[in-house]
Amino acid sequence: MTTTEPQPGRTVTEVVTDTVAALEGQRGALLPILHAIQETLGCVPREAVPVLAERLNLSRADVHGVVSFYHDFRAEPAGRTTVKICRAEACQAVGSSRLVEHVRDRYGMELGETRSDGALTVDQVFCLGNCALGPTVQVGARLHGRVDAAKLTQLIDSAMAS
């Protein structure tokens, strides 16, 4: 998944304001709003928090509390290629820890890290709902089953090259 750069001419404040205006009519709208902001900006930047608080009549602490509670919301955009390795039990049973070690050995990256050039983010995930066909890895938006080290290399390298 390549993250969307902020559109030229639209500040974070403008994106947040427009998103709130579009979605605030829903009940309990904060999560849909945060998802929409992240979709547009690739993350929920810290400067979005005070704007959200003001528009939604919440305290900054409340908004920050929600943004930081959910693993999905990032303060900075992810790398151009994102890789999520499932580390839950069903994938452990078929060797997902070897994939984590492979990423460490071959790409020099720990889970949760983004490469300094912004090319690659590697993360862990607990279950992608593909428990009979593990180990499962998500590259960008795409799910891959029965992944071994060689296949993981091929998936990452081709995603980074494209």
Add this chain to the structure above:
Amino acid sequence: MSPVTPSVTVYVPGDSAARSVGADDVAEAVLRAGARVGQPVHLVRNGTRGMLWLEPLVEVVTPEGRIGYGPVEAADVDGLVDAGLFSGGEHPKRVGVIDDLPWMTSQDRLTFARVGVVDPLSPEDFLTHGGLRGLRRALDMSPDEVVEEMTASGLRGRGGAGFPAGIKWKTVLGCDEALKFVCCNADEGDSGTFADRMVMEGDPFLLIEGMTIAAHAVGATEGFVYIRSEYPAAVATMRAAIEIATWHGWLGDGVLGTSLNFSLQVRVGGGAYICGEETSMLESLEGKRGEVRAKPPIPAIHGLFGQPTLVNNVLTLTSVPAILADGAAAFQALGVERSRGTQVFQLGGNIRRGGVVEKAFGVTLGELVEHYGGGTRTGRPVRAVQVGGPLGAYVPPSDFGLRMDYEEFAASGAMVGHGGVVVFDDTVDMAAQARFAMEFCAAESCGKCTPCRIGSTRGVEVIDRIVAGENPDENLALLEDLCEVMTEGSLCAMGGLTPLPVRSALTHFAGDFLEPRIRPRRPLPLSTAQRTDTT
């Protein structure tokens, strides 16, 4: 006029699991091969039949029935077509008429009756295969009668806790407020479970029908399906199905020409496992941190935005249409003791034939793992099976005679939960699995109560000390004490049940803790993103 070759109908699943092993490429290859040989193809992207080891499973409609081929790779397709795929010809990958396979005929498919059979978003397919029968009958009944039918069916919540559905429905019906909600918990975060996802991707109208029956029964006008963000395909399918159902008058104002008004929308979670706990899910739906609420008050009386709210799991709500269509007695006739009807067992992990087995309660764990599952994928002996998700016990093969029955499992220190079964072979290090249970709890705890938030971190440390051989007796006693505190002192199942896998590992596989199988072990650190939330 030249004769026109009649088109052949070919099914290639569009389910996420099938796509993860190349179903999209296979679908394209089938269309290309059809064009190459001049055979028009009507391609249907169905859900999965649940025979996941055969995915991508290609089915061709023939006069004898739907003949399956699997697992098919894109590179196989030309050869298959040359062998007569389009007329059900012989090939080493031909598995026969799917509906006649013993693996399928021996199941009791109620909830999964249409999954894999129909085009998920075709309203015509849905109606042809019995869709809306349950809703139509329910709408002819009073809410009290529908609730009575639910109670009589003996259906218990399929999300894990097994609470009798009829009692919950009756409580919501008994509340006088004008605004009530029906919320479907589709935050299927437990490893080893994928049936919620499969039914939402494979038969989304079924969930809509179940929720609409529930709305009529309890007097609700608004509903939410809370789906985890890890399931984008289920989100997209449910949203499309809601739009189609609304257009057909199955949802919205005046459902099927009656006075029932019910609107439904999908909400996407934020990657927090704890939101599968019902009160945490309600907090999340309100736009807050997904922190667990203390009960009472129970959500049935004081739920979403303080209003009476029916919260049920996907598989509970998708069981409802069959109960209403064919009557409570038919459902109640299946099962054993106080576990009535069917459960959708999900076989995963290191298993040869992984997938979905919907069977009446009472099937043994051994039948599921050995008979349906065919043992491990690696071919090595089974050493442990985790039943009921990350908070479920590890069961050794010596207990394979256990029947799938809430009470029988509970009596042996395990739980049926939602029917997820994850198999491990004899290379598994059970001390590492116990450590992981604590690590997972530390990463995913909502942080509200201390035994869960702090206890899980201490649990990781204590297990590390035991495995390192530091004062093992003292530390084992400490771990047992910690497990007791977490079990008794946590608000919800996250902290309360994390000791279950830990204790079962200690009970059945104590040797792994004292004579570590793999030493030195390099523990995987929590990722930085996870760690910031748990301090």
